[in-house]
Amino acid sequence: MKTAVYAGSFDPFTEGHCDIMCRAAQLFDKLYIAVLVNSNKREVFTMSERKAMIEAVIRDVGLDNTEVVASQGLLVEYAAKIGAEFIVRGIRSASELDYELTLERANKHLDSDIETVYLLASADKAHISSSMVREIASYNGKIDGLVPQTIKTMIAERLNNDE
Numbered sequence: 001m002k003t004a005v006y007a008g009s010f011d012p013f014t015e016g017h018c019d020i021m022c023r024a025a026q027l028f029d030k031l032y033i034a035v036l037v038n039s040n041k042r043e044v045f046t047m048s049e050r051k052a053m054i055e056a057v058i059r060d061v062g063l064d065n066t067e068v069v070a071s072q073g074l075l076v077e078y079a080a081k082i083g084a085e086f087i088v089r090g091i092r093s094a095s096e097l098d099y100e101l102t103l104e105r106a107n108k109h110l111d112s113d114i115e116t117v118y119l120l121a122s123a124d125k126a127h128i129s130s131s132m133v134r135e136i137a138s139y140n141g142k143i144d145g146l147v148p149q150t151i152k153t154m155i156a157e158r159l160n161n162d163e
Helices: 015-027 047-061 077-082 094-110 131-140 149-159
Strands: 001-007 030-036 064-073 086-091 113-119
Touching: 001 077, 015 047, 015 077, 015 086, 015 113, 030 047, 030 077, 030 113, 047 064, 047 131, 077 094, 086 094, 094 113, 094 149, 113 149
Parallel strands: 001 030, 001 086, 030 064, 086 113
Antiparallel strands: none
């Protein structure tokens, strides 16, 4: 059984994340979506809120081989702990690839048995980022098409500052 982990802070989960998740779910027998804490970012949504949002999207798109987990610490250690042979990473641009290659080399240093698989963002979603969604929503801007419809209201209500 081929098992992979797709990890990120997912704050919030976007259509870009959903695209990578759905495509990865087709490639692997089991896919874990690991919601991580990023110490370099100030989170808008709690870990449990992010996890619940992704679970709602998974139900909506009908993925039966995908599970959301919360994780702290080193991703490669978590992957080894659950028996995952692969880490999935989405790439939107060449500059992201440079960053991801550095992470992959560090992960290989920690565990040479775990492979990183890169999926290029679909052309129509390559511009989407969580920070862009947060910015647009904070000004009550239209986030349709940027986030899954299932969780759009929750994201818009939290980020809209016009209250």
